[in-house]
Amino acid sequence: MKYAVIIVIALLLIITVAVVFNVLSARAARQAEADALRNRTYRPGDPFSTADDDAVRGDPRQLKPADLVDIRGTTYAVRGVIRFTQDGYNWIEAHLDTGTGLRGWLSVEDDPDLEVVLWTELSGVILTPGPASVEFEGRRYLHDEDGSARFTSAGTTGVASSGTMRYHDYQAGDARFSFEDYGSGWEAARGEVLARSEFRIYPSTPAPEGPR
Numbered sequence: 001m002k003y004a005v006i007i008v009i010a011l012l013l014i015i016t017v018a019v020v021f022n023v024l025s026a027r028a029a030r031q032a033e034a035d036a037l038r039n040r041t042y043r044p045g046d047p048f049s050t051a052d053d054d055a056v057r058g059d060p061r062q063l064k065p066a067d068l069v070d071i072r073g074t075t076y077a078v079r080g081v082i083r084f085t086q087d088g089y090n091w092i093e094a095h096l097d098t099g100t101g102l103r104g105w106l107s108v109e110d111d112p113d114l115e116v117v118l119w120t121e122l123s124g125v126i127l128t129p130g131p132a133s134v135e136f137e138g139r140r141y142l143h144d145e146d147g148s149a150r151f152t153s154a155g156t157t158g159v160a161s162s163g164t165m166r167y168h169d170y171q172a173g174d175a176r177f178s179f180e181d182y183g184s185g186w187e188a189a190r191g192e193v194l195a196r197s198e199f200r201i202y203p204s205t206p207a208p209e210g211p212r
Contacts (some may be wrong), residue, residue: 026116060108060116063094065155066204069106071118071194074098076106080155084165086147095121095157105189106199117176117201119191129168129179129186136190141170141177 020133063069067078076096083092091109105119127134133142146168153159159182176191 016182050205057199058203060106060114060199060201061092061110062203063092063106063108063201064204067094068093068202068204069096069199070202071096071106071199074102075104076104078155080153080157082151082153082157082159084149084151086149095155101163107146107191116194116196117191118194119176119178119189122188122190125188127179127188134170134177136177139172139175144169144171 020075041077063078063081065078065080069076069078075099078094079097080095082094082095084090091107094106094108096106103121105121107117107119109115111212125136127136129146131141132141135141146166146171148164148166149161149164151165152162159165163182166181168179174193176193178189178191179186180189181187
């Protein structure tokens with residue numbers, strides 16, 4: 001009987017210690033989450049940075065040929081990338097191809113927040129850039145910006161390895177309309193802004209650094 005009481009007391013002590021340990025662990029976990037949220041909110045830097053999303057879903061700013069991009073359930077291969085610079089401002093356009101006839105372009109820029117747009121090239125468009133607005137298939141797009149930029153390209157892009165291009169951009173909500181000229185005349189494209197949850201990047205094996 002004496003030993004049974006000792007065993008019961010020991011078990012009660014063990015259970016008490018386990019309960020206290022679990023309570024303290026849960027409290028520590030909640031505190032850690034609160035501290036992480038507070039640090040993200042009040043630490044020096046941009047509280048709306050996409051760094052966390054980029055770590056999970058891939059950084060679109062770093063796209064390169066042979067990467068894969070899943071957009072709304074469709075997987076594209078990156079065939080080439082064009083990098084632009086204008087007065088210290090940089091952005092990229094990636095040439096996408098499913099290999100089954102579906103192609104497009106993905107533009108990536110920080111202006112100042114990350115904006116990723118899926119573009120479809122248009123043929124037979126008789127519109128020309130310049131006016132304050134353009135109408136296409138019943139939708140009016142308002143002028144956003146225009147200018148010229150230097151570019152370099154890698155992979156299959158359909159443009160020279162380097163040069164200068166001109167552009168005129170229009171927008172209507174999350175819809176985009178753009179004209180670009182790489183020296184052979186204006187080409188039109190229609191685009192749609194993608195939410196961060198709508199695409200994911202699967203980087204290829206990094207290539208060795210070469211001359212720039």
